[in-house]
Structures are given as structure tokens and as C-alpha cells.
Amino acid sequence: MIVSSVLDADEHAQADGRTWVRETHTDHLGLEYVYSYLAAAGTDTNAVMAARVATIDGYLTRNEIRTNIESVSRYGSLVPSVTLDYSTATQNASALREAYKTMVQAEAVMVGDYLNTLTNAQIANAFGITTGQAATLRTNKLAPAAALAASLRAETGVA
Numbered sequence: 128m129i130v131s132s133v134l135d136a137d138e139h140a141q142a143d144g145r146t147w148v149r150e151t152h153t154d155h156l157g158l159e160y161v162y163s164y165l166a167a168a169g170t171d172t173n174a175v176m177a178a179r180v181a182t183i184d185g186y187l188t189r190n191e192i193r194t195n196i197e198s199v200s201r202y203g204s205l206v207p208s209v210t211l212d213y214s215t216a217t218q219n220a221s222a223l224r225e226a227y228k229t230m231v232q233a234e235a236v237m238v239g240d241y242l243n244t245l246t247n248a249q250i251a252n253a254f255g256i257t258t259g260q261a262a263t264l265r266t267n268k269l270a271p272a273a274a275l276a277a278s279l280r281a282e283t284g285v286a
Contacts, residue, residue, distance in 0.1 A: 128187070128213065129180045130155050134172055144168030150176050152183055156212060187213040192222045199223065200230065203240030203276045220253035236279070239272025 129152045137147040145165050152160045160183055166172055191213045198206045209219065227238050242250060243265060250261035250269075 128155055128184050129153070129160075132176055132180055134176050136166070136172060140168070141165070148172050148175075150179060152180060154183075154187070154213075184213075188218065192219055195219050196223055196226050199241045200226070200234040200237050203237035204244045204273065205280075206241060217252070220249070224253050224255075233279070236272045236275050239269045240276035243269035243273040 131153040133151045135149045135151070140146045145167055148164055148166045148170075150162045152162075154160070162179060166175070191210055195209045195214075196219075198209065211219070223238065223242075227235065227242075230238055242253075245253070247258045247261040247265065250256075250264060251258045254261065254264070256264070
């Protein structure tokens with residue numbers, strides 16, 4: 128998430144009063160996001176910069192969650208990595224639960240395979256169900272998906 132923002136405005140205004148503004152935002156990993164724009168005369172550039180921080184943070188979170196879901200739906204329990212640099216495990220679980228509702232075929236199998244690696248408590252939290260219901264979900268859906276994923280991997284030579 129963004130931890131530092133610096134505003135740099137050109138001291139030489141255009142004939143109509145506009146000025147060039149450069150915002151440099153740095154996240155907690157040290158990555159920088161730079162935005163330059165021509166601000167109209169009287170623009171509250173500090174307010175624009177503050178709003179941009181929220182926009183960048185939201186984008187980083189959504190992008191990380193989307194990337195994680197794509198990885199899980201492709202690799203299942205063999206997912207190379209699920210990153211939590213800009214999002215939380217809870218945010219990812221919630222988004223994965225929503226995505227899982229509409230997945231079909233191989234994607235659903237791989238997500239079921241991944242979910243089968245979680246504890247019943249984690250599944251219960253992700254799906255908003257009891258641990259008993261999570262155990263039933265594991266037995267009826269997730270364990271069969273994991274078995275099918277293992278079979279597909281064996282047939283295709285992916286271990």
C-alpha cells in the first residue's frame with residue numbers, strides 16, 4: 128500500500144494559469160507510481176493526490192486478487208505462489224469464493240483442489256459456513272476435485 132506521496136508542481140504557470148504537476152507515490156515495497164498532469168488554475172492538487180492514493184491502493188489490491196485467482200484456477204494445489212503484498216487472505220478467500228460459484232470444468236476442479244488444502248476452519252471462514260458444513264463441502268466437492276486434479280496431472284505428466 129502507498130506509504131509516501133510527494134507532490135512536485137512546476138513553478139512556471141501556463142498563460143491560462145495551469146501548471147504541470149508530478150505526483151510520486153511509493154508503496155511499502157519501495158515501488159514508485161508516477162503521475163503527471165496539467166492542473167487547472169486553482170486545483171487543490173493535494174486533494175487530487177490524496178484521492179489518487181486510494182485509487183492506486185484499490186487497483187493494487189484488485190490486481191493482486193485477480194492474479195491469485197487466475198493462478199489458483201490454473202494450478203490448483205500446485206500453485207507456485209499466492210501473494211499477499213497488497214491484499215489480505217480474507218479478501219482473497221472472499222473473491223475466490225465468489226469466482227468459484229461460476230467456474231466450470233478444469234478451473235472449478237483446480238480451485239476445488241486448492242481449497243481442499245485449506246483447513247475446515249479456513250474453508251468455513253471463506254464460505255461463511257460452519258466447520259461442519261465445511262467438512263461436508265470437503266467430502267462432497269473438494270476431495271473429489273482434488274482426486275480429479277491429481278488424475279489429470281498424472282495423465283498429462285504434470286506432477
